[in-house]
Amino acid sequence: MSTLRPDHPSDGSAxxxxxxxxxxxxxxxxxxxxxxxxxxxxxxxxxxxxxxxxQEHGAVAPVLLHGDLPAWLVLGHRENLDVxxxxxxxxxxxxxxxxxxxxxxxxxxxxGPTLTWQPVCVFVDGDQHQRLRGAVTDSLAKVDRRGVRRxxxxxxxxxxxxxxxxxxxxxxxxxxxxxxxxxxxQLLGMPDRYGPHLVxxxxxxxxxxxxALASNQFLVDTLQEMVQQKHRTPGRDFxxxxxxxxxxxxDEEVLEHLRLVxxxxxxxxxxxxxxxxxxVLTDRRFRASLAGGHMTLPDALEQVLWDTPPLSVxxxxxxxxxxxxxxxxxxxxxxxxxxxxxxNVDPEIRPDISVPVLGNRSHLAFSSGPHxxxxxxxGRAIADAGIDTLLSLxxxxxxxxxxxxxxxxxxxxxxxxxxxxxxxxxxxxxAATTPVEQLRxxxxxxxxxxxxxPTAARPARRPWWKSLLPRx
Numbered sequence: 177m178s179t180l181r182p183d184h185p186s187d188g189s190a191x192x193x194x195x196x197x198x199x200x201x202x203x204x205x206x207x208x209x210x211x212x213x214x215x216x217x218x219x220x221x222x223x224x225x226x227x228x229x230x231q232e233h234g235a236v237a238p239v240l241l242h243g244d245l246p247a248w249l250v251l252g253h254r255e256n257l258d259v260x261x262x263x264x265x266x267x268x269x270x271x272x273x274x275x276x277x278x279x280x281x282x283x284x285x286x287x288g289p290t291l292t293w294q295p296v297c298v299f300v301d302g303d304q305h306q307r308l309r310g311a312v313t314d315s316l317a318k319v320d321r322r323g324v325r326r327x328x329x330x331x332x333x334x335x336x337x338x339x340x341x342x343x344x345x346x347x348x349x350x351x352x353x354x355x356x357x358x359x360x361x362q363l364l365g366m367p368d369r370y371g372p373h374l375v376x377x378x379x380x381x382x383x384x385x386x387x388a389l390a391s392n393q394f395l396v397d398t399l400q401e402m403v404q405q406k407h408r409t410p411g412r413d414f415x416x417x418x419x420x421x422x423x424x425x426x427d428e429e430v431l432e433h434l435r436l437v438x439x440x441x442x443x444x445x446x447x448x449x450x451x452x453x454x455x456v457l458t459d460r461r462f463r464a465s466l467a468g469g470h471m472t473l474p475d476a477l478e479q480v481l482w483d484t485p486p487l488s489v490x491x492x493x494x495x496x497x498x499x500x501x502x503x504x505x506x507x508x509x510x511x512x513x514x515x516x517x518x519x520n521v522d523p524e525i526r527p528d529i530s531v532p533v534l535g536n537r538s539h540l541a542f543s544s545g546p547h548x549x550x551x552x553x554x555g556r557a558i559a560d561a562g563i564d565t566l567l568s569l570x571x572x573x574x575x576x577x578x579x580x581x582x583x584x585x586x587x588x589x590x591x592x593x594x595x596x597x598x599x600x601x602x603x604x605x606x607a608a609t610t611p612v613e614q615l616r617x618x619x620x621x622x623x624x625x626x627x628x629x630p631t632a633a634r635p636a637r638r639p640w641w642k643s644l645l646p647r648x
Contacts, residue, residue, distance in 0.1 A: 213239040213249060213489065213513070214588040222488060222591055226251060226518035235502030235522075239513070241588075242287050245275050247492065247511040248504065253522035253540065255502045256514055259493050261545035263301045266493035266512060268547060270299055273494050274509030289381055289392040291491060296432045298547060305546065307423050312433055313550045315417035319363055324554060328561040331358040336569045343602035344576060347566075348450055348595050355562050356445035360438055363554075365413025366402055374398065378442045395439070399431050441551055444486035447592040448559045451484040452477055454593040456563070458579045473564055475534055477556060482526075482533045485541035486555075488517035489589045516540045517591070570600040 211217060211229070218225040226249075229237035235252030250256050259266045270293045275281050281288070293299050297308035335354055339345040357371045357378070377391040385391075402415060410416035414437070418430050425433070456476055493512040500506065519540045521529050533539075542549040549555075567573060575582075576599040585594035 210238050210240050210246070212241075212244075213247075214242060218588065219586040222517065222586060223521070226515065226521075230518070233504070236504040236506075236512075238504075241511075243280070243282055243285055245280060245287075245511075247513050248501075248506065249489070249513045249515050249518070250502070251515045251518040251522070252502055253519040253525045256516070256519040256540055257544055258501065259512055259514060260540075260543055260547065263546060265496055265499055267301055267496050268299055268305075268493060269293065269301065270492070270494060272496065272509055273492075273511050274507075275511070277509065284389065286385065286388045287491075289388055294432045294436075295426070295429045296436050298436060301546070308425070308429065308433070309546075309550065311418055311421040311423040311425055312437070314421060315414050316551055316554065318417050319414060319554065321553075321557060324359065324363070324557050325561045327359045327362050328355070328558055329565050331355055332562050332565040333569070336566065340569070340603040344597070344599050346595055346597050347453055348593065351566065352450040352453065352596075353446055355449065356442045356558055359558055360441050363414050364402075364434060364438065365406060365411050365415045370398060374438065375442070378439050381439060395435055396431065399434050399438075403427055403431050403434070437551065440549075441555060443590065444549075445555045445558050447484075447486040447590055448477065448480060448555065449562055450592045450596065451486075452480045452559060452563055453566075453596055454582065455480055456567075457573070457575050457596070457598070458582075473560055474556075475532075477559055478534075478537065478539075479532055481537075481541040482520050482539045483529070484591065485516045485520060485539065486592075487541075487589055488515075488591050490514040490516055490543065491589070514540070514543070516543075569603075570598075573598055573600045575599075 211225070229239075229249065230251050233251075235250070235255045237249050237251060239247055239249045241247050250259055270276065270291050273281075273291070281291075295308075297305055297312060300308065332351075332355060335351050335358075339350055345351070353375055354371070357375045358368065361368060361371050361374070374395065377394050380391040381388050381395065403419070406413075406415045406419055410420065415430070415434055418425060418433060456473075491511070491513050493514070495506045495508050495510045495512065497508045498506065501512075506512070520526070525538075526533070542552040576597050582596065583594045585592055
């Protein structure tokens with residue numbers, strides 16, 4: 177049973193300072209004592225970092241970004257919803273950012289690819305947002321959901337076939353980091369061979385590393401080539417539907433929306449798969465629940481969306497004028513960061529985070545309001561079908577190292593398990609399977625032997641959760 181309290185009203189009440197709490201502005205640029213959201217403290221233990229800020233500043237806290245640029249990190253669940261649902265006060269147009277207007281963002285800043293304004297729906301509001309988002313949602317609606325599952329099952333079979341005979345694998349680099357991109361390239365209408373290279377580029381881009389600009393350029397060049405090809409030979413895919421939509425997007429708008437969908441879908445789905453696999457392999461509460469038949473895989477996914485959302489921090493929103501949020505004086509042009517992970521554990525709505533959250537989807541993982549994630553059902557489908565198929569293919573799956581030895585990859589926008597070494601009962605890979613060393617840079621083929629492809633004669637599949645239970 178959920179311990180969540182009822183949702184707070186989104187009537188703007190969070191925009192006023194609490195009684196007796198004086199409003200104040202962001203400290204001066206680079207002021208001592210203001211924590212860096214990308215610093216060692218934040219990356220070592222983000223949960224503790226968020227709670228320290230909550231104790232010191234309340235629901236909204238000052239932080240510094242790359243280059244000691246000031247921003248506000250929104251920590252409260254209600255305050256996050258207010259920012260998400262009130263575009264008249266908190267715009268998605270990054271050109272409003274005072275740091276851009278004053279020329280304080282370095283040309284080579286790792287924030288550039290993520291925050292520089294682009295002609296996409298996530299950077300506009302009003303009528304323009306409706307036009308661009310309408311093209312995206314209409315095109316996504318044409319995606320065959322059953323087809324998504326077929327792609328997921330097929331690519332999961334291929335990936336598992338590459339390591340099935342060894343009885344060991346690291347499920348992060350060998351599975352979680354590969355599956356979403358393999359599926360998304362199919363949905364967008366791209367050749368499979370692009371997948372491995374785009375995986376590296378997208379992950380690097382989202383980390384905001386020193387090579388983020390180069391990774392972004394590689395992604396743009398790849399998509400430009402694809403857009404031109406789809407103009408010549410359109411197909412039944414997301415890219416072709418976007419190009420042919422009645423909104424008549426320009427080629428630049430098409431390219432930027434393809435980039436947006438590809439990067440966002442890959443990063444968030446990789447993180448969701450990785451963190452959910454960790455949970456089902458390590459959390460005794462869920463192993464016990466699964467044994468009793470009370471916990472389903474969708475329940476496990478939902479718990480991860482609460483506890484370890486695919487994006488911990490979502491940049492950004494920009495204040496359209498002076499206002500007050502969570503007791504802090506927000507100035508026009510200030511940047512706000514949506515603290516999704518912090519808001520999901522806000523004591524005001526979740527007083528006991530140790531209790532599983534079942535049947536409640538009021539988390540912030542997919543945002544809310546006019547910019548709510550339009551492809552969340554596809555991301556869930558990839559994670560659900562992928563993990564379900566993986567666990568069914570690998571009997572006796574378990575960690576081969578103690579849980580405390582698992583490492584976590586943390587950036588200022590996301591957090592996920594970095595390595596997940598497992599063992600399982602070895603299985604002979606299909607004879608026709610392409611060797612693992614040949615999988616990179618070429619189109620994959622579907623494994624069709626009885627060990628990996630379902631047939632009418634095959635007995636009913638063993639429930640996935642039973643693969644986690646000890647065998648006598």
